[in-house]
Amino acid sequence: LVQWDFFFLNVTWKCLDILELAELFTSDYAELFFVSPSEWNDVVVAREGSPTILVCTDTNRGSVAINWMVKPLGVRQWKLLLSANDRKEFSGGSLKDSMRLSDPEFGESGDFSLFFLPTMEDSGFYLCMIKQAGRTVKEKIILLAILKVTVIPAPPILQYATLRLIATVSPDFAVTKITWAAPGGVSMRSEKHPKFGTVAKLPQVQNSDSGAYVCMVHPWGNSSKALFAFNVDVSVEVASFTNITHGPLISTGTLAHTSFPLTCPAVQGDYVLLYWLPPDSKKQNNMKVVFTYDRWRGSTLLTEQSKRLQLAGPPRHDGGPYICEVFLNDNTFSQRTLLSVLKGNGFTRLLELGCVYSELSQVQSATWKHENQSRRLRMISSGPGSITTVVPLPITSDTAGNYTCTLQLKNGQTVLATHTVTLPPEESVSVTTPSLLPCLSALLLLVPLVAVAVSVLLWRQKHISDRIEQSLSVQSGETENIYENPQDIRQVMNQIVEDDVYKELEAGKQKALHHL
Structure with missing residues (x-):
């Protein structure tokens, strides 16, 4: 090193x-x-094209002479700008049209300052040399830095546009930093670019953003001022912002409560807006803003919905159209996503398997299927966005297995929700009765045995319900949609349950009488 x-x-x-x-x-x-910082006495920052005075004063009066010289950046030798005494003035070859002494009566006032309208090419070192009786009585070297401010777009600025404030100083080493402040003295975020200078942006400007913005330049080294402030007036007019590039519509689906990344335009923008419309809405002009991000103001707006999208995944009612807009300077990029959210439900008491989904406008069909493709399931629908199938009791090897709800979109994409129904474990009930018990005691056993039989049946049904598990996956496949009457399914299911209860009670009675 x-x-x-x-x-x-x-x-x-x-x-x-x-x-x-x-x-x-x-x-x-x-x-x-070529020049050490100890060789200049002052740093002056002037705005390009603005009236500028390089101050040089002295206490000597009477017969004095003044010489103003310049040394541009990268040049070793001084060049004469002008030379004057109390009788006449001489112009040098480097004198600009706008250059003159601030006070023609400098011999009386002691003010030898130089006035001119500088351009970016006028940056460099300026020497004020005062002589009296052929002797140099004062020398002052001033480093002049020129500031160029660019406002894009040019005022008046249209509402919702992105205001860009760009500041460039030549020479760059004359200043330590450049900062920007909004009307009211609010500090703005800024970034320094090697090619463009120091940039501050204000996306989505409103009428309230009109006013005087301040560019503050902090000089380096010896300087009579700690900073130089320059006002930049900005006015905002109401207008529509129509320069929008639309991406292709994304039609997709996802399972409820699973992570889902929303697609936004692939642009490093200044401002992001995310709109959402509840699924299956009839009014398409009531979109809500659910997320905003302003890179320059350093602000983020998160609603409850956008938090769910980022953390836990969307519930079913968070489907619908989403529009993500990214703003970059004067351009807007928009991406629309149509999202259907699928949620499978298992109502274990009735052994009903339900499936609900949103944003019906892009749904082709919805259906339940058993892992045994030859089994035909009876399905019912309680309304749009819902489909249910019923698993008959008791659970057998034929009815156990995976039940899959398949949602097929019109673009061919499918979303699957799978429920697993398992067989109950083998159960046995054994009751031992001593042979010497009296008949009355045997008869008294009838009521407990019946109660045990009923308890076993209820326990088995509850155990079956508790073993229903849910697993979710997404894949492609062909589907069909069949809707049945819910009353037919419920009548058949109730009849099966009643028959099984009577059979268990009858079996309990026969065992008790056998012991008698």
């Missing part, structure tokens, strides 16, 4: 190649090899 100090420039060199070294030496920093 070698450390070199070039006046105020302190650079730690690690592994710079020849090209990097050459680039540094051909930049504004190359001037540092």
Whole structure:
């Protein structure tokens, strides 16, 4: 590691190649090899094209002479701008049309300041040399830095546009930093770019953003001022923002409560807006803003819905159309996503398997299927966005297995929700009765045995319900949609349950009488 100090420039060199070294030496920093910061007495920052005065005063009066000289950046020798005494004035070859002494009566006032309207090319070093009786009585070197401010778009700015404030200073080494403040003195975020200068942006401007913005330039080294402030007036007019690029519509689906990434335009923008419309809404103009991000103001708006989308995945009622808009300078990029959310429900008491879904406009069909494709399931629908199938009791090897609800979209994509119904474990009830018990005691056993039989049946049904598990997956496949009357299914199911209860009670009675 070698450390070199070039006046105020302190650079730690690690592994710079020849090209990097050459680039540094051909930049504004190359001037540092010719002029030390101790060689100038003041730094003045002037805005391009604005009236500027390089102040130079002295207490000597009477017969005095003034010489103003300039040394542009990268030049070793001084050049004469003008020379004057109490009788006449001489112009040098480097004098600009707008240059003149601030006070023609400088011999009486002691004000030898230079006035002109600088351009970016006028940056450099200026020397004020005062002589009296052929002797130099004062020298003052001023480093003049020129500020160029660019406002894009040019005022008046249309509402909802992105305001860009760009500040460039030449030479760059004359200042330590440039900052921006909005009307009211609010600090703005800014970024420094090697090619463009210091940039501050204000996306989505409103009428309230009109006013005076302040560019503050902080000089480096000897300076009579800690900073130079320049006002930039900005006015905003009401207008529509129509320069929008629309991406292709995305039609997709997902399972409820699973992570789902919403697609936004692939643009490094300044501002992001996410709109949402509840699924199956009749009014398409009531979209809600659910998420905003402003990179320059450093603000983010999260609603309860956008938090669910980011953390836990959307519930069924969070389906619907989403529009993500990204703003970059004067351009807007928009991406629309139509989302259907599928949710499977298992109503274990009735052994009904339900399936609900949203955003019906893009749904082709919805159906239940058993893992045994040859089994035909009876399905019912309580209304749009819902389909149910019933598993008959008791659970057998034929009815156990995976039941899959398949949602097929019109674009061919499918979303699956799977429920697993398992067989109950083998159960046995054994009751031992002593042979010497009296008949009355045997008869008294009848009531407990019946109660035990009923309890076993209820326990088995509850155990079956508790073993229903849910697993979710997404894949492609062909589906069909069949709707049945719910009353037919419920009547058949109730009849099966009643028959099974009577059979269990009858079996309990026969066992008790056998022991008698």
